[in-house]
Amino acid sequence: MTFNPLEEKGIPLDDQTRNWKELNVEPYKKDRVHPYSRTRGILMNGIEVEAVMFSHQMHRNTLDPDVRKQLAQMRRIEQEQQKVINWLIPGDESTIEVTLGYEQLAVDLTAWLARHEPDPYLKQVYDFALLEDFDHLYRYANLYELIEGKKADAICSDLTEITPGRPTIFEHRHPHDEIRRPMTAPASEPQSVLNALTIVAAEQQTMNFYMTIGNRYQEPIARATYQEIGQIEEQHVTHYGSILDPSASWLENLVMHQWHECWLYWSMMQDEPDPRVKAIYELHLNMEIEHLRIACELMRKIEKRDPEAILPMKGFTEPLKLEPNKAYVREVLAKQVDLTASDSDFVPVSTLPEDDRYFEYQRRVNDQWVPTEEVIRQNSEKNGREYRLETEGPHPVPGLRGAPEDRHGEETDYARRSHPKAA
């Protein structure tokens, strides 16, 4: 199966505008939607938000009035695409329910990308943050039970396990330790480029979402949990944003964005069970093919370069797939839960010296109380136990098992390092 968007004919730009009736799509039914249908929508919303924001930034750095006009016209369409996709979410899905969708996406998207990342350094970049998003799902699932009295598997089904990852309390690192080494596009694997563009857009939208809706609850514990995890999203957008090629030109970036959108709509079409939503993805793909053609034309005209020479491959052969990754996540958990970051490298937390900036930063932010720990405590107190969904046996990390008797006195290196030194 190969798909080359450069060989396809899209919908002329002037014909892409939709009316209000077409834009105001009927939302899905909350109790009937497939969890991965929900996450596909969340992903594509993030992709369109990135398309729009990127286009705005490029426009502000472009002097040519014609190019500005073309960007404006394409951007208006990207906005319509974003509206259609994001308006599939029904009004009766609560903010935490949408949030559970965001975090389920983060887990299964990142795991797929890690499994399909050819470059070992970049794979490590994905594995590292995977365990953190995995933990967020668990924290929000407990918040959901605490506040709305419902169980997260009503939203996520049993496709993704819900249990501690790298505990959020330990994820707060000094900003200097979030910078990774960038790719140089001409020397990168094509799949690496696609993967990076995908994760940056997805994490960025998660960041935007928590920035905006984190204050929509009255309960202090909910407001604080969104705040704390929201700051990790900032770390993740920095972490992933730093692997993108900083030497690429605006036009190169524009071509890459459009090309990448073609890959994703083509991917989403493959598995979408709802025919109505599938038709939307197909329609949007046909629009993106035209956007890609226009971007390529601009590059030829302005940079006098052949876009095909910079596109890393002729056609797409493998679609991105949202699917369960339970075994993979468990394997990464077992091996990497105790890693932290030091500059652009990943190292076991046990190897950091006592005066490392990591501990200093931890003391700063975790000083009084830590909402993501408190949410577990409160929910355990209310329901006599915390919420977990472990379908594949006990937690792979003994130190993170629920009941003290299952831990057999084990603890993680993180927990060990965080104890105050015995006098």
Added chain:
Amino acid sequence: MIADRGMGEPISLGAALAAGKKVPPDVTDLLAEDHETVLGWFDWYEAADNRTLKKRITQKICTALRAHMAAEEEIFYPEASRTSRDEELVQRALQEHRAAQGLIDRLEKARSVDAEHADLMRELRAEIEAHIDEEENQLFPEVLQSEMDRYAVGAAVAARRVDRMLELVAPRSTKAKSEQNVREYPVMQISKDVARHYFIMGLKNAHATAKNGRKMVELQIDRLERYPRLKEKLESHLREKDEQLERIERILEKQGEKPSAIKDAAMTLMANLSSATNAATGDEVLKNSFATLGLAKAEAAAFETLILFGQAAGADDALQPLQKCLSEERAMAAFIEDNLRGTGMGFLQLESQG
């Protein structure tokens, strides 16, 4: 080179960096980052379990090393030996490059990924590791102590490295025609002195043109009561013109030219263009628009050429201010073009009202 191709925007990475559109790296950080990346790829090669992948990783390593070494040899080493004055260290680094290049040649020619291939890779890795060790522990500390402008050199190295990489990578996947496009950087023999001579001459002409242009804009403004949008734009352009004049004067001074030496000779081109402004007929607003558009385009062309000459003359700190002038003139021309319809229809409307 500054490759401003028709829209006032720098095109190549080097041009974008020179014009301040990208933030340049400290050259030692950039090179150290490359070191870590390539060592990671050596690990990947060793861990890879199939030959196709090993071959691809080898290609990646060879390309990255070639681009990295080219940028070091052409830009970083000459600068390092000039500023740190440790010729011996630089010579040793160059020797190590030659040894590595020999191994890269052999690796790129190797037909199969076999035991010999693995040996060559091990040898290359050892060579690179020793080289990195020397660079990071001896040469870089000296560079950090020296007067080198590490950001200026970093910009040049980053640009050269990507250009070289594209030269190495793109031809394989490109048709002949576009290959020619990608390689639009012919090596030309240009004398710095000649470039400087014409750079200065061009600056003086640009100064005269700008002064004349300022006058022309000033003359128009008073008569534009009925065209408030245009008036407002021209007023802000008048301020831009003053800044342009100052910028040019500063560059000339930096080039050792006394301000008093700037003679603003009236130019033929200017005389022609501005004669239109003097004619006080009913349709003067239209004629003035045409003239201003022509002048803005002429000035943009002059600034574009000055940027080229400035770079050839090594006047790097002149490029950013000149790029600003260029952008302003482009924007001015674009404004008038965008408003020709409005101005024309407005004129007809006013005439119709009598």
